[in-house]
Amino acid sequence: MIDPKDIDFYSLGFNFIATKTMFMANHKNGKWEDGKLLPFGNFEISPASCVINYGQGIFEGMKALRAKNGEVTLFRPAENSKRFNFSARRMLMPEYDADKFIDAVKRVVKANEEFIPPYDSGGALYIRPILFGYGPILGVHSAEEFKLIIFTVPVGPYFPEGFKGIKLEISKNYTRAAPGGTGSAKTICNYAGTMLPAKEAKARGFSQILYLDAIHLEYIEEVGAANFFAMINGKLATPRKSGTILEGITRESILELASKKLGIEVEEREISYRELFKDSCTEAFCSGTAAVITPIASVNIEGNERIFNDQEPGEITNKIYKLLTGIQRIEIEDEFGWITKV
Numbered sequence: 152m153i154d155p156k157d158i159d160f161y162s163l164g165f166n167f168i169a170t171k172t173m174f175m176a177n178h179k180n181g182k183w184e185d186g187k188l189l190p191f192g193n194f195e196i197s198p199a200s201c202v203i204n205y206g207q208g209i210f211e212g213m214k215a216l217r218a219k220n221g222e223v224t225l226f227r228p229a230e231n232s233k234r235f236n237f238s239a240r241r242m243l244m245p246e247y248d249a250d251k252f253i254d255a256v257k258r259v260v261k262a263n264e265e266f267i268p269p270y271d272s273g274g275a276l277y278i279r280p281i282l283f284g285y286g287p288i289l290g291v292h293s294a295e296e297f298k299l300i301i302f303t304v305p306v307g308p309y310f311p312e313g314f315k316g317i318k319l320e321i322s323k324n325y326t327r328a329a330p331g332g333t334g335s336a337k338t339i340c341n342y343a344g345t346m347l348p349a350k351e352a353k354a355r356g357f358s359q360i361l362y363l364d365a366i367h368l369e370y371i372e373e374v375g376a377a378n379f380f381a382m383i384n385g386k387l388a389t390p391r392k393s394g395t396i397l398e399g400i401t402r403e404s405i406l407e408l409a410s411k412k413l414g415i416e417v418e419e420r421e422i423s424y425r426e427l428f429k430d431s432c433t434e435a436f437c438s439g440t441a442a443v444i445t446p447i448a449s450v451n452i453e454g455n456e457r458i459f460n461d462q463e464p465g466e467i468t469n470k471i472y473k474l475l476t477g478i479q480r481i482e483i484e485d486e487f488g489w490i491t492k493v
């Protein structure tokens with residue numbers, strides 16, 4: 152483990168760095184045992200474990216931020232707990248009590264406090280809860296033992312571009328999720344399949360893929376690990392909850408901020424990628440815990456490019472970014488009750 156004093160918090164990217172402490176809880180004989188804090192480290196697992204063989208695993212992504220006044224905050228952790236349990240049910244795993252989940256997150260953050268990047272670095276302590284089928288199995292069915300772990304990593308921006316526009320490639324070759332599948336659960340399986348497409352897109356000079364729906368290859372779904380928004384005809388549009396997108400907590404918050412604080416009409420609907428190529432589409436961005444709000448400079452499909460706003464963050468993108476990060480950093484009043492202090 153690196154000594155936190157040796158970390159340059161001002162030049163962090165989104166890369167793994169071990170911190171001091173993790174939380175672990177086991178589910179055995181049909182019930183959760185009391186979880187505990189342990190030094191971050193390796194553990195043994197059977198080669199026949201369900202997670203390794205059949206991908207029975209889920210995760211969450213959250214952030215603890217250091218505010219200007221030194222306080223440490225979480226953003227809507229109850230929503231992460233809800234989604235964690237939704238994902239657990241979809242992958243036939245036991246749910247974890249919401250209060251215990253939030254308490255465990257707070258304990259891990261406190262135990263790793265020295266790793267929280269300072270306020271002015273713009274970084275955060277990323278929190279990664281995972282739950283997986285730990286026990287050995289052979290046939291394709293659920294494990295009987297499960298493990299929940301929460302660990303943390305100090306991070307900087309997810310896209311190295313920071314609050315600058317990224318270039319996205321709209322893929323007609325790859326899709327991320329199909330109706331009836333697991334797209335709206337945060338299961339590990341959804342992510343392994345996006346690594347090759349992302350690598351190929353990066354080799355062509357793009358930051359990520361913008362995925363289309365699996366049936367028509369027409370309607371926008373989401374970016375690798377972030378939700379999609381565009382200003383179209385003066386309204387803020389985002390793909391509807393179709394069961395194939397991950398229903399982001401940042402996405403939900405942006406919809407509220409845009410309609411209640413900025414007075415912008417919001418639409419959750421099917422958005423054809425062709426709409427992005429028309430003048431009525433004036434700006435676009437993506438959102439997520441890791442991505443925060445990342446402006447989209449351009450989209451490209453089969454060599455046809457649409458550049459937004461001279462590649463600069465758009466007016467609405469800027470306003471929403473300021474509102475959201477202002478609330479998260481407790482510089483703007485938390486009128487929605489989204490902030491939990493650690």
Ligand SMILES: Cc1ncc(COP(=O)(O)O)c(C=O)c1O
Nearest residue numbers: 376377378397399400401439440
């Ligand atoms: C596929 C995918 N879409 C969207 C998001 C954004 O969700 P949230 O705003 O809850 O972080 C994430 C991850 O965080 C994701 O993995």
